[in-house]
Amino acid sequence: MKQKEKSVEEVKNKKGTSFMKNVLILMFAQIMVKILGLIYKFVITNFDGFGDTGLGYYSAGYQIYTVLLALSSLGIPGVVSKLVSERLAIEDEKGAQRMFKICMAFFVGIGVILSLLLFFGAEYIAIAIFNVPDTKYVMQVLAPAIAFVSASAVFRGYFAGQNDMKPTSYSQIIEQFFNCVLSITFVYALLGKEPYIMAAGGNLSTTCAIVLTFFYLIIYYKKKRIKADKKQVSPEDGVKIGKLLKTILALSIPVTFIQIISVVSPLIDTSTVSRVIQASYASVYTVKEELEAFAMSMTGILSKVDTLVGLPIAINLAFASALIPSISASIAKKDNKTASKRMTFSIFASFLIVIPCATGMIALAQPILNLVYPSANNGAGVLMIFCIPMIFIALNQTINGGLYGLGKNYIPAIGLTIAIIVKFVLNMILISNPNIGIYGAGISSIVSQVISFVVGITVLTKYIKLEFKFKNMILIPIIAGIVMGISVYFINKGLNMIMSNSISTIISIIIGACIYGIIILLTRVLRKEDIMMIPFGSKIYPLLVKLKIYKKEEVNE
Numbered sequence: 001m002k003q004k005e006k007s008v009e010e011v012k013n014k015k016g017t018s019f020m021k022n023v024l025i026l027m028f029a030q031i032m033v034k035i036l037g038l039i040y041k042f043v044i045t046n047f048d049g050f051g052d053t054g055l056g057y058y059s060a061g062y063q064i065y066t067v068l069l070a071l072s073s074l075g076i077p078g079v080v081s082k083l084v085s086e087r088l089a090i091e092d093e094k095g096a097q098r099m100f101k102i103c104m105a106f107f108v109g110i111g112v113i114l115s116l117l118l119f120f121g122a123e124y125i126a127i128a129i130f131n132v133p134d135t136k137y138v139m140q141v142l143a144p145a146i147a148f149v150s151a152s153a154v155f156r157g158y159f160a161g162q163n164d165m166k167p168t169s170y171s172q173i174i175e176q177f178f179n180c181v182l183s184i185t186f187v188y189a190l191l192g193k194e195p196y197i198m199a200a201g202g203n204l205s206t207t208c209a210i211v212l213t214f215f216y217l218i219i220y221y222k223k224k225r226i227k228a229d230k231k232q233v234s235p236e237d238g239v240k241i242g243k244l245l246k247t248i249l250a251l252s253i254p255v256t257f258i259q260i261i262s263v264v265s266p267l268i269d270t271s272t273v274s275r276v277i278q279a280s281y282a283s284v285y286t287v288k289e290e291l292e293a294f295a296m297s298m299t300g301i302l303s304k305v306d307t308l309v310g311l312p313i314a315i316n317l318a319f320a321s322a323l324i325p326s327i328s329a330s331i332a333k334k335d336n337k338t339a340s341k342r343m344t345f346s347i348f349a350s351f352l353i354v355i356p357c358a359t360g361m362i363a364l365a366q367p368i369l370n371l372v373y374p375s376a377n378n379g380a381g382v383l384m385i386f387c388i389p390m391i392f393i394a395l396n397q398t399i400n401g402g403l404y405g406l407g408k409n410y411i412p413a414i415g416l417t418i419a420i421i422v423k424f425v426l427n428m429i430l431i432s433n434p435n436i437g438i439y440g441a442g443i444s445s446i447v448s449q450v451i452s453f454v455v456g457i458t459v460l461t462k463y464i465k466l467e468f469k470f471k472n473m474i475l476i477p478i479i480a481g482i483v484m485g486i487s488v489y490f491i492n493k494g495l496n497m498i499m500s501n502s503i504s505t506i507i508s509i510i511i512g513a514c515i516y517g518i519i520i521l522l523t524r525v526l527r528k529e530d531i532m533m534i535p536f537g538s539k540i541y542p543l544l545v546k547l548k549i550y551k552k553e554e555v556n557e
Contacts, residue, residue, distance in 0.1 A: 029169030030314040033176040038372060040180040041307055044187045044202055045300075046375040052304075054195035055376070056296030058202055059303035060130050060274065061122075061138025063267040065203075067260060068114045068146055076107055076150065077157035077168070078404050079252045084161025084226075093228035095236045096161065100226075102244055104154045111150030119143035129267075130274045132292050137200035145207040148214045155217040159224070167220045171213050178209035195296075254409035257417075268420070269441040270299050272427040280434060298438055301379040308368065308383060309390040312357035316350045316394040336464075341529075343402045344466050347395065348473045352525075354394040355477045356516040358387040359485035360509065367492055367505040385442030392449035399456040406463050415455030419448035472525040480519040488512035521549050 045055050080103050087096040118125075122139035126132060156168040182205030190201045236244070277295045285291035361368060366380040400412040423444045430440025460466070468474070488508045495504035520526070521544070528550070531541045544550045 025165045025169045029172045030317055031311075032173045034311040034314050036173075036176040036180040037307065038311070040183040040202075041304075042372050043184050044198075045304070045373050047187060047191060047198070049191065049193075050187065050195060050198055051376045052297040052300030052378065053293050054199050054202075055300035055303050056298070057132075057135055057138060057196040057199035058300075059306075060132065060270050060296065060299055061126075061135045061199070062142065062203060062206075063270055064125055064129065064135075064139055065118065065142040065146070067267060068118050076103070076153035076252070077160055078401075079103070079248065080154055080157025081160035082251065082404065083248070084158055085163070088162065088226075090235075092232075092234050092236075093226050094232045095234040097226045097228050098234070098236070099244065099248075100154070100158045102241060103157075103248060104151065106245060106248065107150045107154055108147060111147035115143050115146040118146065129271050131278060132274065132296065134194070134196035134292075137196055138203045141200050141204040142207060145210045148207075148210045152210065152214050152217055155221060159220075162224075162226065164224065167217060167224070171217055171220075174216055175209045175213040178212050179205050181205075182208055195293075251407075251409060254413045257413045268424050268427055269302050269445075272424070272431055273298050273302060273438055273441060276428070276431045277438075280432065300376070301382055302438065302441060304369070304373055304376070304379055305383045305386050308361065308372070309386050312354050313390060313393050313397065316353055316397055339405070340465050340467070343460070343464050344468065346398050346402070347466065348468070350394050350398045351391075351473065352477055352520065354391050355481040356484055356513065358391050359481035360488060360512050361387045361390075363485040363489040363512075364492055364505060364508060367496075367501055367508070370501045371505045382438055382442055385439055386445060389442070389445035389449040392446075392453045396449065396452050396456055399453070399460055402460055402464065403456060406460075408459060408463065411459045412452070412456055415452040418455070419452040422451060423448035472523075476523050476525050477520070480516050480523070483519060484512050484516040487515055524550060 041055070044050055044058075045052075047054075080100065083099045083103070084096045087093075087099065119140055122136040122143070123133065125139065126134070126136040152171065156171065159165070159167045183202045186201035186205050187198050190198045274295045277298050278291050281291060281294060285294055362384045365383045366377070369377040369380055369383065396412075396415075403409065403411050426444035426447060427440060430436045430443055431438060433440065436443070488511060491511055492504055492508040495507060499507075528541060531544070541550065
């Protein structure tokens with residue numbers, strides 16, 4: 001009997017470890033992707049003649065591309081992983097493989113259509129949305145990438161559904177590596193040209209990198225595809241493709257809609273800033289080209305901020321991505337306890353990750369901009385404001401991942417729709433006020449993300465029991481973050497007296513991370529079972545006991 005209980009416990013630990021391994025694999029990939037992204041944006045932004053203006057052109061055209069990308073692919077990995085994992089959970093390999101092939105044909109077809117629309121409609125979009133015709137070149141070089149991203153997204157969802165996050169992570173790193181190298185190469189080759197030409201060259205690298213990564217995924221698929229017995233009887237044998245497409249659409253439309261809303265949010269900032277700034281400063285900049293360049297420089301500041309706050313958000317995305325197939329499989333097996341445990345832990349972990357990032361960026365906003373963008377370091381105030389919605393964006397990612405896994409895809413769509421309408425209205429009101437300007441984009445983001453959070457968490461708690469302890473899971477991380485933020489602010493001030501900004505900022509960030517980590521460990525907000533879910537947790541916990549941070553066999557309830 002004891003042996004049986006032991007084996008059950010081992011299976012549970014193995015499941016938890018497997019889940020966390022997937023999270024850590026995705027987290028590592030997101031960190032690498034964002035670091036590489038920071039590197040090439042750091043280099044090209046500091047090129048002579050590029051700066052905030054070039055970055056404005058770069059990001060404006062790219063944001064239109066991301067909207068169409070959302071239509072064709074951004075929701076695909078979650079949809080495909082859910083469909084595949086549900087079938088594999090009941091050992092229907094044949095059904096899983098069939099669903100993959102249908103998804104591939106359907107989504108790639110949409111991707112090809114949208115690629116053509118973007119290429120031939122770029123000039124109209126550039127004038128209608130930004131009132132800056134030259135942004136069309138960026139969109140045109142990005143257009144072919146949409147079809148390839150659609151196919152790659154289906155592959156990534158297919159592997160995620162098999163609980164294999166390696167191809168997703170590796171392909172993202174490979175793609176960003178090529179993007180980094182080629183962006184710097186192409187922009188450097190175009191030095192001396194107009195900023196919009198250099199921006200187009202920088203985005204051409206994105207298309208090239210995506211095509212190269214697509215071939216890596218094909219090779220991986222040939223080695224790791226699901227091999228179903230031809231004689232296997234699938235519950236969906238005889239079901240017409242049209243009916244299966246309805247199933248796919250029922251899942252993909254809400255998810256795609258959510259993704260569109262997510263990418264529309266920064267587009268609203270870019271378009272409203274561009275147009276409202278041009279209207280507000282028309283009397284100051286009488287030459288149209290100068291007015292457009294100034295508007296693009298303001299847009300460039302928003303792009304820098306999005307890049308910086310995007311790092312912790314991207315790291316947190318690992319939990320949302322791993323939750324979808326995990327919770328889908330748990331629900332399919334009617335294992336509500338595991339679903340509840342993983343959902344609670346993921347939200348808590350998201351909070352633990354994003355709080356120190358937010359407080360640290362607020363405390364070191366200007367030093368960080370000086371470090372990353374020494375030749376274009378404006379925007380510290382904007383960065384500080386955007387750190388607040390960053391917290392709710394991260395939490396919303398995780399909550400929405402849980403809702404997708406539960407099949408409640410329409411809930412995030414409703415919350416984000418309300419939020420985006422509020423954001424647009426507030427942007428028009430606030431940004432047009434000369435005393436607020438682009439800070440209005442940050443204020444509207446706070447309000448809109450809080451609305452989305454309230455809608456998501458309210459519905460989620462009706463279907464999954466979240467075992468939150470306010471003191472340990474919310475209050476202590478916030479206090480730890482504030483203590484860390486205040487500490488690094490004064491530490492950085494002191495270090496600046498004896499060393500350069502770059503070195504003092506890096507040291508301050510490292511010290512800040514150590515301060516936060518020590519507080520979290522000493523206050524023991526992580527339970528024993530949380531630590532045991534982490535890979536090598538069985539070795540980490542005894543070490544913490546040896547250091548007398550935890551008591552033997554203690555479970556912090």
